[in-house]
Amino acid sequence: MDRRKFVKGSLVAAAGMAMARRGLAGPLISTGAKRPNIIIILCDDLGFGDLGCYGSEAIATPNLDRMAGEGIKLTNFYSSAPVCSPSRAGLLTGRYPPRTKITQVLFPSTGVGAVVNTRIVAGGAALALPKDEITVADLMKKAGYATCCLGKWHLGDRSGFRPNDRGFDHYLGLLYSNDMIPLPLWRNGEIVEKSPCNQDLLTGKYADEALWFIKQNQDRPFFLYLAHTFPHQPLHASPDFRGKSKGGLYGDCVEEIDWSAGKILALLAELGLAENTLVIFTSDNGPWYQGNPGYRRGRKNDSFDGGMNVPFLARWPGKIAAGKTSSLMGMNFDLFATSLAVAGAEVPGDRVIDGRNLLPVLCSQAQAGPHERLYYYKGKTLEAVRSQRFKYQLRHYVYYSPVGQAQGPWLFDLEDDPNESYNVSALYPEVFQQFSAEVEDWQKNFGRGMKV
Amino acid sequence: MDRRKFVKGSLVAAAGMAMARRGLAGPLISTGAKRPNIIIILCDDLGFGDLGCYGSEAIATPNLDRMAGEGIKLTNFYSSAPVCSPSRAGLLTGRYPPRTKITQVLFPSTGVGAVVNTRIVAGGAALALPKDEITVADLMKKAGYATCCLGKWHLGDRSGFRPNDRGFDHYLGLLYSNDMIPLPLWRNGEIVEKSPCNQDLLTGKYADEALWFIKQNQDRPFFLYLAHTFPHQPLHASPDFRGKSKGGLYGDCVEEIDWSAGKILALLAELGLAENTLVIFTSDNGPWYQGNPGYRRGRKNDSFDGGMNVPFLARWPGKIAAGKTSSLMGMNFDLFATSLAVAGAEVPGDRVIDGRNLLPVLCSQAQAGPHERLYYYKGKTLEAVRSQRFKYQLRHYVYYSPVGQAQGPWLFDLEDDPNESYNVSALYPEVFQQFSAEVEDWQKNFGRGMKV
Numbered sequence: 001m002d003r004r005k006f007v008k009g010s011l012v013a014a015a016g017m018a019m020a021r022r023g024l025a026g027p028l029i030s031t032g033a034k035r036p037n038i039i040i041i042l043c044d045d046l047g048f049g050d051l052g053c054y055g056s057e058a059i060a061t062p063n064l065d066r067m068a069g070e071g072i073k074l075t076n077f078y079s080s081a082p083v084c085s086p087s088r089a090g091l092l093t094g095r096y097p098p099r100t101k102i103t104q105v106l107f108p109s110t111g112v113g114a115v116v117n118t119r120i121v122a123g124g125a126a127l128a129l130p131k132d133e134i135t136v137a138d139l140m141k142k143a144g145y146a147t148c149c150l151g152k153w154h155l156g157d158r159s160g161f162r163p164n165d166r167g168f169d170h171y172l173g174l175l176y177s178n179d180m181i182p183l184p185l186w187r188n189g190e191i192v193e194k195s196p197c198n199q200d201l202l203t204g205k206y207a208d209e210a211l212w213f214i215k216q217n218q219d220r221p222f223f224l225y226l227a228h229t230f231p232h233q234p235l236h237a238s239p240d241f242r243g244k245s246k247g248g249l250y251g252d253c254v255e256e257i258d259w260s261a262g263k264i265l266a267l268l269a270e271l272g273l274a275e276n277t278l279v280i281f282t283s284d285n286g287p288w289y290q291g292n293p294g295y296r297r298g299r300k301n302d303s304f305d306g307g308m309n310v311p312f313l314a315r316w317p318g319k320i321a322a323g324k325t326s327s328l329m330g331m332n333f334d335l336f337a338t339s340l341a342v343a344g345a346e347v348p349g350d351r352v353i354d355g356r357n358l359l360p361v362l363c364s365q366a367q368a369g370p371h372e373r374l375y376y377y378k379g380k381t382l383e384a385v386r387s388q389r390f391k392y393q394l395r396h397y398v399y400y401s402p403v404g405q406a407q408g409p410w411l412f413d414l415e416d417d418p419n420e421s422y423n424v425s426a427l428y429p430e431v432f433q434q435f436s437a438e439v440e441d442w443q444k445n446f447g448r449g450m451k452v
Numbered sequence: 453m454d455r456r457k458f459v460k461g462s463l464v465a466a467a468g469m470a471m472a473r474r475g476l477a478g479p480l481i482s483t484g485a486k487r488p489n490i491i492i493i494l495c496d497d498l499g500f501g502d503l504g505c506y507g508s509e510a511i512a513t514p515n516l517d518r519m520a521g522e523g524i525k526l527t528n529f530y531s532s533a534p535v536c537s538p539s540r541a542g543l544l545t546g547r548y549p550p551r552t553k554i555t556q557v558l559f560p561s562t563g564v565g566a567v568v569n570t571r572i573v574a575g576g577a578a579l580a581l582p583k584d585e586i587t588v589a590d591l592m593k594k595a596g597y598a599t600c601c602l603g604k605w606h607l608g609d610r611s612g613f614r615p616n617d618r619g620f621d622h623y624l625g626l627l628y629s630n631d632m633i634p635l636p637l638w639r640n641g642e643i644v645e646k647s648p649c650n651q652d653l654l655t656g657k658y659a660d661e662a663l664w665f666i667k668q669n670q671d672r673p674f675f676l677y678l679a680h681t682f683p684h685q686p687l688h689a690s691p692d693f694r695g696k697s698k699g700g701l702y703g704d705c706v707e708e709i710d711w712s713a714g715k716i717l718a719l720l721a722e723l724g725l726a727e728n729t730l731v732i733f734t735s736d737n738g739p740w741y742q743g744n745p746g747y748r749r750g751r752k753n754d755s756f757d758g759g760m761n762v763p764f765l766a767r768w769p770g771k772i773a774a775g776k777t778s779s780l781m782g783m784n785f786d787l788f789a790t791s792l793a794v795a796g797a798e799v800p801g802d803r804v805i806d807g808r809n810l811l812p813v814l815c816s817q818a819q820a821g822p823h824e825r826l827y828y829y830k831g832k833t834l835e836a837v838r839s840q841r842f843k844y845q846l847r848h849y850v851y852y853s854p855v856g857q858a859q860g861p862w863l864f865d866l867e868d869d870p871n872e873s874y875n876v877s878a879l880y881p882e883v884f885q886q887f888s889a890e891v892e893d894w895q896k897n898f899g900r901g902m903k904v
Contacts, residue, residue, distance in 0.1 A: 243879060287873065
């Protein structure tokens with residue numbers, strides 16, 4: 001399989017390096033055995049209500065439902081942004097997206113996209129994840145892990161900013177969203193299928209590559225980031241899945257992703273790796289034109305929960321108890337610190353890292369989540385803050401208004417009102433005031449420690 | 453109570469007129485007794501999920517919940533438009549709003565509103581319900597009913613176009629929405645409270661007036677159209693209700709409306725009128741900034757169901773069986789034909805009337821609803837068609853799109869997908885094609901029979 005040009009040298013070197021397991025406390029990770037593998041499966045624009053285990057009656061996801069049954073399901077897990085690029089920047093750096101200057105959706109650096117990008121830069125955003133940002137893959141690789149990124153990257157398409165430049169030994173996928181032209185398929189530094197690639201086969205190709213990567217690295221610790229191209233529009237599914245779901249072509253896409261997850265879980269069992277592998281499944285933001293946000297208000301691009309509250313499953317037999325559901329809060333930048341904790345590596349000390357290790361939550365060892373507050377950014381703008389049952393919405397977009405497009409600040413009680421339908425600021429004036437004061441303080445101090 | 457200037461002369465004349473009960477078949481209405489009263493309670497911007505009997509856990513509506521338990525609840529009842537004025541035009545004329553030329557929200561004819569109205573007229577819409585339109589009140593009055601409109605009118609504020617000019621003997625209320633300045637309170641032809649009136653007390657004043665009207669007319673058939681100002685923004689509740697609901701000030705408004713409904717039902721019982729009165733409760737469109745659309749997609753101004761699928765309760769002890777729920781389809785213009793059927797009067801034969809008599813549905817005598825198709829208009833534009841479980845969405849608005857703001861046509865299966873999340877056009881190509889052909893035909897023929 002030389003076509004993959006897998007960089008084995010770096011792994012051999014890494015395997016031999018002395019591992020400093022600084023900062024890992026507690027009995028979660030045994031230090032004697034081979035360090036645990038991590039697989040993060042990230043969907044694109046999958047909604048909170050699109051999986052069977054999250055209440056969907058239109059889409060059949062037996063593999064993910066089984067994964068939920070064998071692990072834990074979170075109901076208050078959030079993406080770090082309501083759109084693709086910033087959400088991915090958050091996940092991979094462990095930081096609120098504005099710290100990384102990735103605050104907008106990136107476009108290809110050629111053609112029409114370049115024109116759009118000019119506007120993005122003029123707005124103060126970066127066009128690629130800046131080089132001084134450290135990705136979780138950089139650190140996992142440094143810690144001796146084989147690292148692989150499959151699927152949508154969306155954090156820079158120029159040389160020096162692609163996955164292989166940001167800590168991933170191996171890459172196969174599209175460098176941006178599947179509605180952005182041109183659309184070549186890359187494997188490491190090469191285009192292996194010219195634009196437009198056959199999108200119908202992408203999910204299957206990613207699955208094949210994932211299985212190959214796992215087999216190749218079954219004797220080493222590995223970190224696999226499988227960032228699906230779908231169910232982002234335009235929708236495509238392979239002939240085996242097309243026309244099968246009650247959820248239309250969108251459902252076909254999700255059912256093929258479910259199949260892919262099933263293949264991965266089956267291979268882990270076959271190779272005897274299941275008990276040494278943490279598998280995580282989530283989405284980069286809420287649903288766009290299609291897709292079901294569950295009972296949440298809003299969709300992709302909204303700081304309402306429909307735009308950022310996403311499904312989250314974690315499975316790790318023997319470590320994570322089966323069949324649990326937790327309402328403790330997490331955000332996708334927690335996967336940075338969580339992965340490092342699994343690897344026994346430390347988070348960088350030279351910058352603000354907003355993410356926290358979620359393992360105590362996932363392993364039911366924590367009564368409280370690692371965050372007292374979660375901040376919802378849309379672009380560079382702080383739009384909302386969540387604390388336990390309350391959400392303070394500084395501003396929010398409304399469809400139709402003779403007097404303008406934004407209202408706020410509002411206070412929502414997500415326990416009584418998960419749809420964010422009612423402003424209860426007059427009912428809880430102290431809570432409202434406390435949020436208001438805290439937000440001012442947070443905004444003032446947010447810049448400190450920022451590197452970009 | 454001379455302050456009300458109730459026009460009794462016309463009632464006396466009407467009571468003596470020979471009533472032609474043409475067109476009333478079946479055992480629903482006994483011809484010997486006093487003809488049944490009708491009370492239509494219409495909320496402004498109340499969402500599908502805002503009542504206890506529709507699943508709300510944040511707003512307590514014990515009176516309406518009891519009313520639902522004593523009558524029937526519809527789950528597929530629609531407003532005839534996703535905004536106020538056209539929806540009211542539909543309800544009162546029995547016709548799709550574009551037939552009446554009321555396709556936009558109207559503004560006051562003075563001040564800033566007049567400027568906005570210029571644009572509305574330029575768009576081809578009328579600024580008041582045209583004089584050649586016949587309202588249900590015109591016909592109920594002609595049939596000998598005492599007629600009363602309370603609350604928001606929103607179908608013209610100039611002389612000749614106000615409620616008293618359109619079939620209502622009596623009126624108290626605001627002539628347009630409560631966010632439109634100036635805001636005087638009218639009683640019949642007079643301003644009884646200068647702009648801005650005290651909005652906190654409006655719901656209570658409407659209730660007082662409703663009780664007075666019912667008592668005054670307890671010995672005659674009456675038609676009461678109570679069109680609440682709330683929960684349209686800006687929200688106001690009386691001191692007795694402010695700060696009481698878990699749904700914030702919005703919830704306070706709804707709980708005060710619930711109280712008002714309870715007072716009306718109690719008076720009917722006290723006067724022995726309950727069994728001779730059909731009481732209907734519904735909303736003019738889905739929720740705006742606040743309010744809960746239930747599990748529906750979208751809000752006010754959307755042709756998604758969140759904008760037009762509204763709560764509907766009907767109670768008529770002895771005629772409507774207690775505790776029923778029906779998923780048969782209805783639209784608010786059906787209240788036109790339904791009211792006439794209750795009165796034993798005929799619908800006009802000189803124009804297209806789209807509404808149908810809902811009594812067979814409400815009284816559980818029908819296996820099917822009166823509509824094979826329901827058409828969702830937004831302004832002058834047909835945006836969607838519903839037929840049984842399927843909804844054909846010609847176009848729909850999306851929040852965020854680099855390629856435009858509208859997509860479609862799509863096909864939704866509301867049975868599997870009440871949130872309208874998945875386009876299943878490829879799954880049901882014949883259904884999709886049939887809708888497509890029918891819509892073309894409907895659009896071509898819609899103008900026929902239109903009088904304005």
